Amino acid sequence: MAGAAAARLDHAASDGHRDGRLHRDALRAGVGGSRPGAGRGRTRGRRDRGRGGVGGIAVALLARLGHNVTAISGRAAIHDYLRDLGARQVVGRDALPVGKARPLESERWGGAVDTVGGDLLAALLPTMAYNTTVACCGNAGGIELRTTVFPFILRAVALVGVESVLCPAERRRHAWSRLARDLPLDALDRMTQTVPLADAPRLSAEILAGRVRGRVVVDVNRC
Numbered sequence: 001m002a003g004a005a006a007a008r009l010d011h012a013a014s015d016g017h018r019d020g021r022l023h024r025d026a027l028r029a030g031v032g033g034s035r036p037g038a039g040r041g042r043t044r045g046r047r048d049r050g051r052g053g054v055g056g057i058a059v060a061l062l063a064r065l066g067h068n069v070t071a072i073s074g075r076a077a078i079h080d081y082l083r084d085l086g087a088r089q090v091v092g093r094d095a096l097p098v099g100k101a102r103p104l105e106s107e108r109w110g111g112a113v114d115t116v117g118g119d120l121l122a123a124l125l126p127t128m129a130y131n132t133t134v135a136c137c138g139n140a141g142g143i144e145l146r147t148t149v150f151p152f153i154l155r156a157v158a159l160v161g162v163e164s165v166l167c168p169a170e171r172r173r174h175a176w177s178r179l180a181r182d183l184p185l186d187a188l189d190r191m192t193q194t195v196p197l198a199d200a201p202r203l204s205a206e207i208l209a210g211r212v213r214g215r216v217v218v219d220v221n222r223c
């Protein structure tokens, strides 16, 4: 994906269980790295990057937990891919009142994960339902946030920051156990490609041009 994944109001909870994730899976999920001294362990040898990796993982996780997930993406070419990851609906960015949101809009979402920030997040907040949460974890669309306090003080919407570099070890372990349980490995397979180091220059251009989806793991031990 996809800039943002939002769970619609009519979600149903379910549980799932799966164990035995590997460090390789951490890299593919984009949560394998840490700054020295910040958490336990340190990623060596590979870096990952790809268009929409965080949003795609949010879609797969929320769908696995039984939520009715809507993915928001500006690329029609990846809509089927997002459905395959578990989105029941995929809509364009114009499904939100980007750049023209009123302080409060009709309530649409029961929760949201935003990787974009900027105008898209500003359009998301007034469309959140009462007493819901938006996880703010990226700035792909901008670092500024022009909004009003109304979603917070009239609808009890919570805007929660997500940070994965200085995250303490104990919280990291908890997140890991949830990923091991809730992230379907087949979804991770579908959103990941592994390439040798020699492909990095070509892929850099492809990523900047928005032609790569999901995660790319660059294996620096393969040339």
Ligand SMILES: NC(=O)c1ccc[n+]([C@@H]2O[C@H](COP(=O)([O-])OP(=O)(O)OC[C@H]3O[C@@H](n4cnc5c(N)ncnc54)[C@H](OP(=O)(O)O)[C@@H]3O)[C@@H](O)[C@H]2O)c1
Pocket: 001, 002, 003, 030, 049, 050, 051, 052, 053, 054, 055, 072, 073, 074, 075, 093, 115, 116, 120, 136, 137, 138, 139, 140, 141, 142, 162, 163, 164, 165, 210
């Ligand atoms: N908080 C943390 O700990 C943490 C951890 C990892 C990553 N991040 C951040 O999370 C964000 C997402 O990471 P990623 O690897 O998935 O990044 P990405 O590859 O840049 O993808 C972000 C997606 O945002 C959408 N987008 C880009 N520019 C946009 C714009 N101007 N308006 C609306 N949508 C736009 C695109 O989706 P479509 O093409 O589908 O529209 C793009 O695929 C990044 O900002 C990254 O730095 C944060």
